[in-house]
Amino acid sequence: xxxxxxxxxxxxxxxxxxxxxxxxxxxxxxxxxxxxxxxxxxxxxxxxxxxxxxxxxxxxxxxxxxxxxxxxxxxxxxxxxxxxxxxxxxxxxxxxxxxxxxxxxxxxxxxxxxxxxxxxxxxxxxxxxxxxxxxxxxxxxxxxxxxxxxxxxxxxxxxxxxxxxxxxxxxxxxxxxxxxxxxxxxxxxxxxxxxxxxxxxxxxxxxxxxxxxxxxxxxxxxxxxxxxxxxxxxxxxxxxxxxxxxxxxxxxxxxxxxxxxxxxxxxxxxxxxxxxxxxxxxxxxxxxxxxxxxxxxxxxxxxxxxxxxxxxxxxxxxxxxxxxxxxxxxxxxxxxxxxxxxxxxxxxxxxxxxxxxx
Amino acid sequence: xxxxxxxxxxxxxxxxxxxxxxxxxxxxxxxxxxxxxxxxxxxxxxxxxxxxxxxxxxxxxxxxxxxxxxxxxxxxxxxxxxxxxxxxxxxxxxxxxxxxxxxxxxxxxxxxxxxxxxxxxxxxxxxxxxxxxxxxxxxxxxxxxxxxxxxxxxxxxxxxxxxxxxxxxxxxxxxxxxxxxxxxxxxxxxxxxxxxxxxxxxxxxxxxxxxxxxxxxxxxxxxxxxxxxxxxxxxxxxxxxxxxxxxxxxxxxxxxxxxxxxxxxxxxxxxxxxxxxxxxxxxxxxxxxxxxxxxxxxxxxxxxxxxxxxxxxxxxxxxxxxxxxxxxxxxxxxxxxxxxxxxxxxxxxxxxxxxxxx
Numbered sequence: 001x002x003x004x005x006x007x008x009x010x011x012x013x014x015x016x017x018x019x020x021x022x023x024x025x026x027x028x029x030x031x032x033x034x035x036x037x038x039x040x041x042x043x044x045x046x047x048x049x050x051x052x053x054x055x056x057x058x059x060x061x062x063x064x065x066x067x068x069x070x071x072x073x074x075x076x077x078x079x080x081x082x083x084x085x086x087x088x089x090x091x092x093x094x095x096x097x098x099x100x101x102x103x104x105x106x107x108x109x110x111x112x113x114x115x116x117x118x119x120x121x122x123x124x125x126x127x128x129x130x131x132x133x134x135x136x137x138x139x140x141x142x143x144x145x146x147x148x149x150x151x152x153x154x155x156x157x158x159x160x161x162x163x164x165x166x167x168x169x170x171x172x173x174x175x176x177x178x179x180x181x182x183x184x185x186x187x188x189x190x191x192x193x194x195x196x197x198x199x200x201x202x203x204x205x206x207x208x209x210x211x212x213x214x215x216x217x218x219x220x221x222x223x224x225x226x227x228x229x230x231x232x233x234x235x236x237x238x239x240x241x242x243x244x245x246x247x248x249x250x251x252x253x254x255x256x257x258x259x260x261x262x263x264x265x266x267x268x269x270x271x272x273x274x275x276x277x278x279x280x281x282x283x284x285x286x287x288x289x290x291x292x293x294x295x296x297x298x299x300x301x302x303x304x305x306x307x308x309x310x311x312x313x314x315x316x317x318x319x320x321x322x323x324x325x326x327x328x329x330x331x332x333x334x335x336x337x338x339x340x341x342x343x344x345x346x347x348x349x350x351x352x353x354x355x356x357x358x
Numbered sequence: 359x360x361x362x363x364x365x366x367x368x369x370x371x372x373x374x375x376x377x378x379x380x381x382x383x384x385x386x387x388x389x390x391x392x393x394x395x396x397x398x399x400x401x402x403x404x405x406x407x408x409x410x411x412x413x414x415x416x417x418x419x420x421x422x423x424x425x426x427x428x429x430x431x432x433x434x435x436x437x438x439x440x441x442x443x444x445x446x447x448x449x450x451x452x453x454x455x456x457x458x459x460x461x462x463x464x465x466x467x468x469x470x471x472x473x474x475x476x477x478x479x480x481x482x483x484x485x486x487x488x489x490x491x492x493x494x495x496x497x498x499x500x501x502x503x504x505x506x507x508x509x510x511x512x513x514x515x516x517x518x519x520x521x522x523x524x525x526x527x528x529x530x531x532x533x534x535x536x537x538x539x540x541x542x543x544x545x546x547x548x549x550x551x552x553x554x555x556x557x558x559x560x561x562x563x564x565x566x567x568x569x570x571x572x573x574x575x576x577x578x579x580x581x582x583x584x585x586x587x588x589x590x591x592x593x594x595x596x597x598x599x600x601x602x603x604x605x606x607x608x609x610x611x612x613x614x615x616x617x618x619x620x621x622x623x624x625x626x627x628x629x630x631x632x633x634x635x636x637x638x639x640x641x642x643x644x645x646x647x648x649x650x651x652x653x654x655x656x657x658x659x660x661x662x663x664x665x666x667x668x669x670x671x672x673x674x675x676x677x678x679x680x681x682x683x684x685x686x687x688x689x690x691x692x693x694x695x696x697x698x699x700x701x702x703x704x705x706x707x708x709x710x711x712x713x714x715x716x
Binding site for chain 1 (some may be wrong): 531546556559562566570589593602665
């Protein structure tokens with residue numbers, strides 16, 4: 001199967017053409033096999049790579065005998081298509097599903113994997129699946145559980161779209177429910193009941209009044225946020241509702257431990273029951289790490305804080321400093337009109353190459 | 359078909375047994391035909407009744423030649439069963455689906471129809487379908503449209519559960535949506551958007567602060583209510599929501615016209631778009647009408663205001679004074695454990711009989 005994939009990738013094509021080729025291989029989450037087959041086939045047999053595969057994750061490792069190893073990782077999957085396939089090239093951009101998130105980044109990593117016959121670090125290239133769906137399916141998370149040795153490294157770079165700038169660390173994300181109760185009654189005799197939706201006024205008030213912190217970490221300003229992302233209440237059009245649930249998302253600076261984030265949530269909503277839905281720790285930027293310093297220096301621009309949660313936190317939790325560095329604007333991810341600027345593709349590839357080969 | 363119904367009703371049985379028999383004929387809305395067949399067959403051929411049928415509504419009219427005509431109406435349908443069939447007799451009550459709402463009342467009306475060979479008023483007995491579902495299906499509403507002459511009367515009594523007391527008139531009911539908007543953004547960069555759920559804080563505040571009016575009409579105190587009956591907002595767990603909709607139910611005193619109720623809603627939620635979902639006018643108690651006065655006097659207890667909207671409003675809108683008078687506690691309607699007290703059945707039957715035959 002792997003030796004005769006449905007799609008063939010030519011890694012000798014320039015990074016722009018390769019990005020376009022990758023966009024045109026559909027790889028919605030859970031359907032990455034054809035793309036993983038193509039990536040595996042394209043990398044297999046190229047010196048100095050040792051290529052292995054676990055599920056739909058393809059691993060290519062160099063063995064230059066260097067003192068330090070770095071991971072360069074990218075996910076193969078995309079969100080579902082939305083009339084945005086195949087790719088389209090216009091205005092010095094590649095448009096199409098996943099162009100920004102993150103087939104441009106995958107193209108850059110594949111180019112480096114195929115072309116670098118030597119480097120100042122050993123490199124583990126990781127092309128994994130199911131990043132766009134629930135964490136339990138995430139190829140990187142599964143690897144951390146089943147084959148943590150594969151992730152062993154001194155430093156990791158994830159090709160997450162970040163405008164071809166260094167976006168360091170990431171914020172944590174806590175989702176929780178704040179609940180009000182009441183008692184049902186016919187709405188024609190509302191005084192016999194207690195309205196749980198009216199009781200939620202105070203919760204929304206506190207949210208509306210809340211002023212989010214801005215936290216300085218290594219000179220990067222992480223801007224937090226506490227936001228209702230859902231509210232639901234009501235039984236029927238003639239019933240006083242006995243429950244209202246507000247779902248809140250707290251994006252917190254990476255200096256906060258997950259338990260501290262939960263404490264803060266309970267403090268803000270004191271007097272109301274709070275139940276945690278999920279909580280993923282952030283990642284500290286780790287800008288004082290020498291390998292990170294060297295990379296930032298090569299890129300030649302000051303790093304920025306990463307606001308969205310990314311898989312860098314998985315490396316961080318393994319004690320491996322990690323940062324985001326990929327082509328494309330993160331705010332375009334998952335939009336129908338997503339694209340990657342061609343300039344970003346070249347800039348990403350050049351920066352990584354200069355850093356790796358010196 | 360009508361001469362050979364699936365179920366047979368014996369109208370010579372006492373009102374308690376007849377109530378139990380009626381409970382045991384399933385008649386969920388839209389499935390009233392077997393019960394309508396049985397009612398029609400049981401009434402047909404009894405002097406002095408003229409029995410006709412329109413759809414699943416059975417009409418039985420006397421022709422005593424009296425100067426005044428009264429309607430005694432009850433609906434045949436029930437809400438869906440909920441493990442509460444067949445009937446059960448215990449604690450001087452008949453339990454079972456529809457016992458309270460309103461087969462007890464139907465039993466009382468059927469007994470009168472079958473037994474009174476003379477009365478001080480001519481009587482139109484109406485047994486209609488689809489009261490428990492959307493207004494467009496309501497048998498009484500359809501009759502008002504297609505055969506308004508059938509409803510012509512000087513006074514109407516609906517057998518709605520009202521603890522065998524007179525509950526006069528009914529409040530109007532307006533349902534409307536109040537909406538907030540915002541703009542979407544990734545919740546990790548919430549400052550790029552505007553949170554529509556947070557914007558709804560002010561709506562819930564106004565609802566929580568609202569003090570409902572109590573309106574005196576003919577000495578009856580109609581207690582209004584303005585209540586959220588639903589709230590919904592949210593796009594996804596990581597998205598700042600751009601819309602939040604609060605559904606509000608305003609139960610208003612029958613002195614208010616529907617348009618005045620809408621004006622009030624827009625006034626309370628000034629600054630927010632308000633869109634009406636539905637609006638049904640109330641019914642004035644009409645206690646100064648001589649026929650109503652006579653009935654209240656026979657019952658021998660002061661009348662109460664009706665809070666829930668009932669079909670009396672349909673008579674009211676035709677200019678016919680109407681009131682609710684039936685066995686059973688209205689707050690038990692639509693509950694799994696609904697029942698009708700046997701004492702209520704006797705009291706209802708006796709009051710109506712005394713009023714009709716003097």
